[in-house]
Amino acid sequence: MTAMNPIAAATIEMLRVTIVQGEAKASTDPRVEMSTILGSCVATCLFDPVARVGGMNHFLLAEPPRHVRNQQFDSDYGLFLMELLINQMLGLRASKGRMRARLCGGANLNPDLAPIGTANAAFARQFLDRERIPCVFEDLEGTQARRIQFRPASGQVRARLVPAETAPTQKPLGRPQSALGTVELF
Amino acid sequence: MNTQSTPIRVLTVDDSASMRALLLGALTSRGFAVEQCEDGQEALEWLASNEVDVIITDINMPRLDGFGLIEKLRGSALHAERPILVLTTESSDEKKQRARNAGATGWIVKPFDTDKLTAALRRVIH
Numbered sequence: 001m002t003a004m005n006p007i008a009a010a011t012i013e014m015l016r017v018t019i020v021q022g023e024a025k026a027s028t029d030p031r032v033e034m035s036t037i038l039g040s041c042v043a044t045c046l047f048d049p050v051a052r053v054g055g056m057n058h059f060l061l062a063e064p065p066r067h068v069r070n071q072q073f074d075s076d077y078g079l080f081l082m083e084l085l086i087n088q089m090l091g092l093r094a095s096k097g098r099m100r101a102r103l104c105g106g107a108n109l110n111p112d113l114a115p116i117g118t119a120n121a122a123f124a125r126q127f128l129d130r131e132r133i134p135c136v137f138e139d140l141e142g143t144q145a146r147r148i149q150f151r152p153a154s155g156q157v158r159a160r161l162v163p164a165e166t167a168p169t170q171k172p173l174g175r176p177q178s179a180l181g182t183v184e185l186f
Numbered sequence: 187m188n189t190q191s192t193p194i195r196v197l198t199v200d201d202s203a204s205m206r207a208l209l210l211g212a213l214t215s216r217g218f219a220v221e222q223c224e225d226g227q228e229a230l231e232w233l234a235s236n237e238v239d240v241i242i243t244d245i246n247m248p249r250l251d252g253f254g255l256i257e258k259l260r261g262s263a264l265h266a267e268r269p270i271l272v273l274t275t276e277s278s279d280e281k282k283q284r285a286r287n288a289g290a291t292g293w294i295v296k297p298f299d300t301d302k303l304t305a306a307l308r309r310v311i312h
Contacts, residue, residue: 076297079204083275083296086202087246096201096248130203181299183306184282185292 019043019058021173024081026055026088030153038105039145039167040117042124045102046085046133047155048094054152057085061120062172074172078123082131101128102137102157104148109164117141193219194311199229199243199255200273205296209242209273212300218307226250230258233265239311240269242294242303245276245285253288260289269310273298 015031021041025034034056036043041060047053061078086096106121121140128135139146139159145167148159196218198209206222213220221238223229227249229241241259245252252272259265269291274281282293291310294303 076208079202079208080275080297083202083205087275090246127204130207132203180295181297181302182295183292183299183302184294185306185310186286186290 019056021058021060022081024055024057024085024088026053026085026092026094027152028053028092030151032153033149033151035147035149037145037147037162037167039107039109039164040105040120042103042105042117042120042140043148043150044082044085044124044128045104045148045150045152045155045157046089046094046099047102047152048089048098049100049155050098051092051094052153053089053092053094054150054155055085055089056150056152057081059120060116060172061123062116073119073123075123078120079127082127096131096133099133100155101133101135102150102155103128103135104139104146104157104159106140107142107144107146109143109145109167111143193217194240194307195219195221195238196307197221197223197229197233197238197241198273199223199226199241199247199252201225201244201247205244212298213304213307216300216304218304226252226255226258229255233259233262237264238268240271240307241265242271242273242307245272245274245281253284256285256288256290271306271310273303 014033017034019034019036036058043056043058045056059081061074103124106117108115108117118141144161145164146159147162150157200206201224210220223232225247243252256270271292272285272290273294275296
């Protein structure tokens, strides 16, 4: 596919997709624009520049469920959401070795509360480092909410600060029922 | 057959370094002896000359994926009956059936619950 010039792109109707907390989606469609608002939450935007596949997840990790011992922070679930995103991109012919990451969010909106934004940002950075996925852009932490827009087919991210009251609930939603480690023996 | 004093030997196969680290910590803390491989091809090569009691494998991996690994092991003399559990974020019934058809022993959804995982490991080796 040939690159679009900015004027041509402006006349194409964009398909706006909101990525809420706990979601991970990938696409190759140049009309798609993924967006979300982040307070303490972190969004990971991944992009494979050769396959032109991109995806975004959105997470807010806090305390793990009761059956998870010895952890203050539900990094297991964070790992699941990262892997979900990567697998969706692999399904669209992306290659993990070519992926580049952009991280946004992780703000600490309330100075009187524990810095959960910083903890989520640290988790995301550590994951990318461990998986050897380069982080080419980050707009993390601070004290303000952000609105981000990501175009998965081009990898472009736009982040801007917004009033804190526009950020959705800052409570972690916790794991869905499907993420409780079900075992099935054949 | 494993005696109580000998740790159960587990091979974990996953291309995610984070997941390998997580499994290593969770299983060794429960007394399992853990070996690790980064993808199906490496696992196949390692298993050609090594034995374990049970294998845990991801599905989406480079070079040789989980389905391919299970099929090749089931065709080998040494590992035809080896318990193999799939540990995956995949949730489709189609993929689960494919794993079952390939010869997997069980299917575990990520993020795993350590108690459920270790109970399953102890159950499948007997």
